[in-house]
Amino acid sequence: MVSALIQQNERFLTILDRLSSKSVEDYYNPYQLFEWPESLPEHMWWMSPELTTTYRTEAAERLSEEQLHALSRYESINFYSLNVHGIRELLIEVTKRIHTSGFETPSEFFHHFIGEENEHMWFFAEFCLRYGKKIYRQPGGVAAEIPQSNVESLLVFARILIFEELVDHFNSKMALDNRLHETIRAINRIHHQDESRHIAFGRELVAALFVDVQRTCTQQELDDISTYLKRYMTFSFESLYNPQVYRDADIDRPQELRRELLQGPARAEFEATVFRKTAKYLQKTGIIR
Template sequence: MVSEVIDRSERFQGILGRLSAKSIDDYYNPYRLFDWPDRLPDDMWWMSPELTTTFGSELAETLTPQQLHTLSRYESINFYSLNVHGIRELLIEVVNRIHTAGFETPSEFFHHFIGEENEHMWFFAEFCLRYGGRIYRQPAGATSGAAPSAKLESLLVFARIMIFEELVDHYNSAMAVDERLHETIRAINRIHHQDESRHIAFGRELVQLLFQDVKSTATDEELAEISTYLQRYMTHSFESLYHPQVYRDAGLDRPHEVRRALLASPGRVRAEEQTFRKTAKFLKKAGIIR
C-alpha cells in the first residue's frame, strides 16, 4: 500500500517537516509583491535568448534584432501560459488526493503546495493578460496521452508533476538572474524558482516512494511501459514550447512549417537534453526510466 511505503520512510517524513516549515517562513503575499508597469519595453528580450525556440537555428540568423525581441515576447507569453495550464492540471490531481487513503502523511504539505501553486497560476496569468492580452491554448499533440495502466496512476501523476516543475524551473532559474530582462520578468521567475525548489525536492522523494510500491508487484512489461510513457511525456512537454500561434503573432510566415522545421532541428534535441539533464539523471538513477 502507498500509505505503508510512505509511513515507513522516516527520511520522507523529515523532509516533509522541513519543507512545510520553509513554506511558512518564506510565505509572501503575491498580490502585493510585484510591480506591474503599464507596459514592458518592446526593444528588449522578454525571455533569455538562449531559451527561445529559434536559438542557434538558421531561422534566427535571418531575423533582425527587433524581430527576435518580438518573438521572445510571444514566446514568454506562451511559456507563462503553459505554466497556467500545467498548474491547473496538477492542482486538480493533488486536490483529488489530499486527505485520502494512502496520502495521509503528505497532506499537510499538500496544503502548502496547493496554496503556493494557486498563487503561481495567478501571477503567471496576470502577466499573460497584462502584457500579451491572452493566455495561449496548448497546441494539439502537446498532452501526455492515456496512462498505460490505471493502477499506476498516482505514480504517473506525480512523475508528470515533477517533470513539468523541473522543466519550468530550468527556465525560471536562468531568467531570474538574466540582467537583459526587465525586473518584472526576473522577479516572477525568481519567486517561482524559490517555491519550486521545495516542490521539486518533495516531488522527487514522493516519486521514488511511489515507484518502490509499484515496482514490488509490477511486471517487467509494466516497468518498461512506465519508462516509455515518461520519456514520451518529457518530449511532449518540451515540444509544447514550440507554438505555431507564437510564430504567427510574431509575424513569421507559415508558422506551422516554422514549428515543424524547428522541432526537426539538431538544436531542439540539444535544448531538450539540456533542459531535462538533471531530471533524466534522477529518473535513470532511481530506475524509473531505462
C-alpha cells in the same frame, strides 16, 4: 500501501517537516508583492535569448533583431501560459488525493503546495493578460492523457515533477538575467524559490510511489511506464514550439518554422539541457530505462 512506505521512511518524514516549515517561513502575499508597470518595453528581451526556440539555429540568422525581440516576447507569453495550464492540471490531481487513503502523510505539505501553486497560476495569468492580452491555448495530444490504472498516481506525480523541472530550468536562468525587465526577473525568481521546495518533495514522493509500483508490476508494465514518461517529456518540451507564437511574432510560415526547428540539430541539444537533471534522476531511480 504507499502511506506505510512513507511512514517508515524517516528521511522523507524529515524532508516533509523541513519543507512545510520552509513554506511557512517563506510565505508571501503575491497580490501585494509584485509591481505591475502599465507596459513593458517591446524592444528588449522578454525571455533569455538562449531559451528561445530559434537560438543557435539557421532560422535565427534569417530574423532581424526586432523579430527576435518579438519572438522572445510571445515565447514568454507562451511559457507562462503553459504554466497556467500545467498548474491547473496538477492542482486538480493533487486535490483529488489530499487526505485520501495512501496519502495521509504528505497531505499537510499538499496544503502548502496547493496554496502556492494557486498563487503561481494567478501571477502567471496576470502577466499574460496584462502584457500579452491573452493566454495561449493548452496544447493537445495523446501524451497529455493519463491512463487510468494501478500506476495512475505514479504517472501523475512523475508528470508533475517533469513539468516543474522543465519550468524551473527556465525560471532559474531568467531570474538572474539582467537583460530582462525587473518584473520578468521577479516572477521567475519567486517561482524558482517555491519550485525548489516542490521539486525536492516531488522527487521523494515519486521514488516512494515507484517502490510500491515495482512490487506489483510486471516487467512489461514497468517498460510501459518508462515509454510513457519519455513520451511525456518530449510532448512537454515540444509545447514550447508554438506556431501561434511564430505567427504573432509576424514570422512567415509558422508551421513550417516549427517543423524546421523540431527537426533541426539544435533541438536535441536544447532538450537534453532542459531535462538534464530530470533524466538523470529518473534513470537513477530506474523509472525510465
